[in-house]
Amino acid sequence: MAESEKEEMTFLQHLEELRWHLVRAFVSVFIVAVLAFMYKEILFDVIIFGPSRPDFFTNIKLFELGQMINMPALGINQTKYDFQNILMAGQFTMHLKVSFIAGLVVAFPYIFWEFWRFIKPALYQQEVKHSRGAIFFASVLFSVGVLFAYYVICPLSVHFLANYKVSAIVENDLNLGSYISTITSIVLAGGVIFELPILIYFLAKVGLVTAVTLKKYRRHAIIVSLLLAAIITPPDIISQVLVCFPLIFLYEGGILIARNIERKKLKEQMQ
Template sequence: MSDLPRTQAEFENQSYLSHLVELRRRLVRSAVAVIIAFIGLVYWAPLIFRLLARPLMQNFPEGGKLIVTDVTGSFFVPMKVTMLVAFLIALPFVLYEIWAFIAPGLYRSEKSWVGPLIGMSYALFLCGMAFAYFLVFPTIFRVMAHYNAPLGAEMTTDIDKFLGFAMTMFVAFGVTFEVPIVVVMLVHAGVVSVAKLRQIRPYVIVGAFVIAAAVTPPDVLSQLILAVPLILLYEAGLIAARLMTASAPRDTPAHFDME
């Protein structure tokens, strides 16, 4: 009997180490997938950067241009953009690795919706980035050019600062489009009810405008472009949460199922 606690501790330690080894293996495979995608794209790095900068270039006033103020900026900025594109391309594989790591510990009923939820998260993030690129960027750049005209200022932008601005917008709108997923997960986990989320709707609306004011340029149009989709996506999340969790069954963990 005295050996039982030690044996159990050894078993738990071995289980913990095996999980760490499995996690490391999947992280390495994910990193390799990103690197392979990057190597396949690196030749076209200048073209990829020009595609990213197209909304800005098309809305430059006469005489406006992109400049490089850092000695290595013309090399590293396109590389950064290409790495980000490579990560987006490899992201489905990365998400699969995450899913494969956590799946053995999920309930059977959770497996039926967590997988599609991960796929939907990826799709919604891409939709948010596309929304920023095709609608938000042209609008913001056009408005900023209009502000410069009365000042008689020539509009020039450093490519590194432009990349920082673009990444901020991509992340802001990508995360914004994840709101329905967050709402569904909170309700499904029992953290909050749909009724409570409806009750705090006025605070969410105010919060949406606060967030929009914090991450977009200081003009009303840019803030509306972020705040309005955020509110609509919150409402979509409420509808999805009610439909998906109304009759969610409670099951036993998958690894204890003997069938």
């Protein structure tokens, strides 16, 4: 009975520790969200509405490239878009939502670090040693995914979706909430998808996947990459190719990671 109570107490202690990790992670998101909320002009005029403006970096470079190779179609988002809000609290709600998402994106490295601190005591010393760079690489991959989605996918998606028409008699009056949901979902999806090598790393460490298995399902992975590219991008071939290639590259990187882990395990067993 005493042993049972001790085990129950240990379990409750783990829950208490997890709670404090979650609290600290939420506080980090909250602090960044408050700062983002305070700087409304930068958050919306510069960042959120950036991909829709002619002076956005990607739009400028594509326009210049189109002029250079005589392809005017590359000049995307060269006209000013007008956005409308039809809800009484619509703009305030969007302000809160985007501030929270900004907090989530910026605070991601700290959130991952808190998660790592929680699971670290359950790992063996050797596993901790081999996983020291996980926080750094996870943060870098997430940031690269966010930037790739923001600077590449977002402007292409905005141009395609804002100008697509089923009929010439139908005008596109862009809804604020729809535009923001599109931008934020693409950015978050980009950050999450670029975490694929980290996921493969942990799965390979616990023996759930191997390099042989990943090679066996390479064709399936390519099909899944094409499907994901079709889901998170507008249905034009250029956008889908731009998204599909990084996904395939990340999968191939995962194969190399799994192979490296297997070699290290084999080397340790031989010693």
